[in-house]
Amino acid sequence: MTRSPDTTGNAVARLADRLSELAGAAVVLERPSDPSHGDYATNVALRTAPQHKQPPRELAADLAARAAELEEIERAEVAGPGFLNLWVTTEWLVRALAEIGADYGAGAPEQAQKIQVELISANPAGPLTVGSARNGAYGDSVARVLAYAGHEVEREYYFNDAGRQVDLFRASVEARRRGDELPEGGYQGEYIDELARVEGDPVARMLEEIRREIAEFRIPVDTWRHQGEIEKHVAEVLPKLDTFEAEGTIWARTSAYEDDKDRPLVRSSDGSYLYFAADVAYVRDKLERGFDRAIYVLGADHHGYVGRLKAAAAMLGYDPERIEVLIYQLVHIVEGGETKKISKRRGDVVFLHELIAKIGIDAARWYLVSRGHDQPIDIDVDLAADRTQKNPVYYVQYAHARIAGILRNVEGDSAGETPTDLASEERDLIKRLLEFPLVVAESAERRAPHAIPIYAIRLADDFHRFYHEHRVVGSETEAFRLTLARATQSIIARALDLIGVEAPERM
RNA sequence: GCGCCUGUAGCUCAGUGGACAGAGCGGCGGCCUUCUAAGCCGCGGGUCGGAGGUUCGAAUCCUCCCAGGCGCACCA
Structure with a gap:
């Protein structure tokens, strides 16, 4: 809505700006699915007709006449109920292509924010599962896209290493070592057996294992926090809260801050902290570190957290808008046509390392x-x-590798004339490249990195079609086509990088 | 019961107010003496869960209903 992409390096946005001046209203340029509807189209006449009290087709005709005067525009036509269809000139496309540099689409938002993305934060009670993998793949891509959009981004991982689950996990390993019965609801599975066979604290081993897996999965975590550390500051936070005591427990009155119900903080009998106490201390810890925004990435099974986290921020006197919770739906495993109920405790779970072993990191992150x-x-x-x-x-990836193959065939200076006419495959490919800044901007704004791989498929599609029809090296417009190929390769590599996938030179 | 999410082609999914709803996979049929055939081209395929409503215009917004997932712990 208030999106203002960097228009200086974006030819389409500049063109939309010029048309907006002519129309006296914000023009959004779309790429029509039907090629007979032009290179770009806008519905501005339809949207503004009511306030002008004029038929949309009349407004569109008026705008078409003035748009046709622009040097960028080859042809402008009114169509349907009042759409304006535009054909751009070859010169415009060639110039726009030439502007595509290494950081094409990188944003410089008018107000860059300092953003923390907390991701995965799985219990160190076992290896990462495919559920954690989705959290990491999604959260890390959001972080990458936000950073590319111009924000200052830090990734953090929170280890719940002080709660009941890790105690149970330790007890499970120890029981296994002694050959005793598992504790009630204890953890089992091959990895428990393995941990039981070696000396040392299983939690410490899992911490190391998780850090290793995260690095392997290409998630550059900047900071690691431990629940044990955070809990040391609970005592400082409690006095700032709106609390009351009942049933042998100190409660936070979060229901007064738009949470569904109040949350228990401290068990009065022994003074032990309940989980929400650490949550509150952690919220303060994050916001006091100067992040404009703290993003939590949580699975759908944690969506009940949204209210209490925002309530915690509000109760501490912070703007709850600074807390943003991204919820992703769960990952289910289907095997032999049946959906498995997964449980880390029961051991019937698919781990990230198993998924990677089967389909590889690139496919896993992409998927x-x-x-x-x-x-x-x-x-x-x-x-x-x-x-x-x-x-x-x-x-x-193949499109990227193919381009690398072409570039390996280039010898010496590339020559060739600037084209005065473009093949449809060339026009389509250039227009696709020019979409990238908007795809990134929307992806960042909507926290929706899945738009990136979808765009990448279309881009690869356009390139493969171009490649099939036209030679690059040795063609009459070799220099131009090399520019086109290099720009395509650069944007494919960037798109893949934004989702943590590699761009190979050969396949 | 209450809350969040989902329901689009045989399958997996795009598409958060615009022009006849798209892609991949699967099926069928074509294309390699030329920069990688992990590619390209063509053909089939859909009452957008259902019913109302708002709008010049709805897969998209609102209401209700049906179906599925996840929550509603002094677990995390």
Whole structure:
């Protein structure tokens, strides 16, 4: 809505600005799906007709006449109920292509924010699961996109290493070592057996294991926080809260701050902290570190957290808007046509390292981030395992590798004339490249990185079509086509990087 | 019961007010003496869960209903 993409380096946005001046209203340029509707189209006449009290087609005709005068515009036509269809000139497309540099689409938002993205934060009671993998793939991509959009981003991981679950986890390993019965509701599985066979604190081992897996999954976590550390500051925070005592417990009156109910903080009998106490201290810890915004990435099974976290911020006197909770739907595992109920405690869970072993990091990251975060994901492990050849990630990577192949064939200075006429494949490809800044801006604003792989598929599609029809090296417009190929390669690489996927030179 | 999310092609999913609803996979049929055929082209395929409503215009916004997932712990 208030989106203002960086118009200086974005030819489409500049064109929209010029048209906006002519129209006296904000013009949004779309790429029509039907090529007979022009290179770009706008519905501005339809939207502004009521306030002008004029028929939309009349307004559109008026705007068409003036738009046709612009040097960028080859042709302007009114169509349908009042759409304005525009054809741009070849010169404009060639110039726009030439502007595409290494950081094309990188934002410089008028107000860059300091943003923290807290991701995964799984219990160190076992290796990361595919659920954690989605959290990481999604959260890290949001972080990458926000950073590319111009924000200052830090990634943080919070270890719940002081709660009942880790105690239970330790007890489970120790029971296994002694050959005793598992504690009630204890953890089991092969990894528990392995931990039991070696000396040392299993929690410490899991902390190291998780850090290793996260690095392998290409998530550059900047800071690590431990629940034990945060709890040391609970005593400082409690006096700032709106509390009351009942039933042997000190409660936070979060219901007065738009939470569903009040939350227990401290068990009066022994003074032990309940989980929400650490939550509150952690909220303060985050906001006092100077982040304009603290983003939590949580699975749908934690969506009840939204209210209490914002309430915690409000109760401490912070603007609750600084707390943003991103909820992603859960990942289910389908095996043999049946959805598995997964439980880390029971041990019937699919771990991230198993998923990586089966389909690789690139496919895993692509797969986990290429669906909307509001969409549940069913991973059919059998399908994911043998579908690798057909995974769209390879289709996109292949386009990148193909371009690398072309560039290896270039010898010396490239020559050739500037084209005065473009083939449809060239026009389509350039227009696709010019979409990238808007895709990134929207993706950042909506916390929706899944738009990136979708765009990457279309871009690869346009490139493969171009490649099939036209030669680059040795063509009459070699220099121009090399520019086109390089720009395509650069944007594919950037798009893949934004979702943590590699862009290979050869395949 | 209450809250959040979802329901679009055989399957997996895009599409948060605009022009006949798109892609991949699967199915069928074509294209390699030329920069990578992990590619390209073509053909089939949909009452956008259902019913009302708002709007010049609805897959998209509102209401109700149906179906599924997840919550509603002194677990995390």
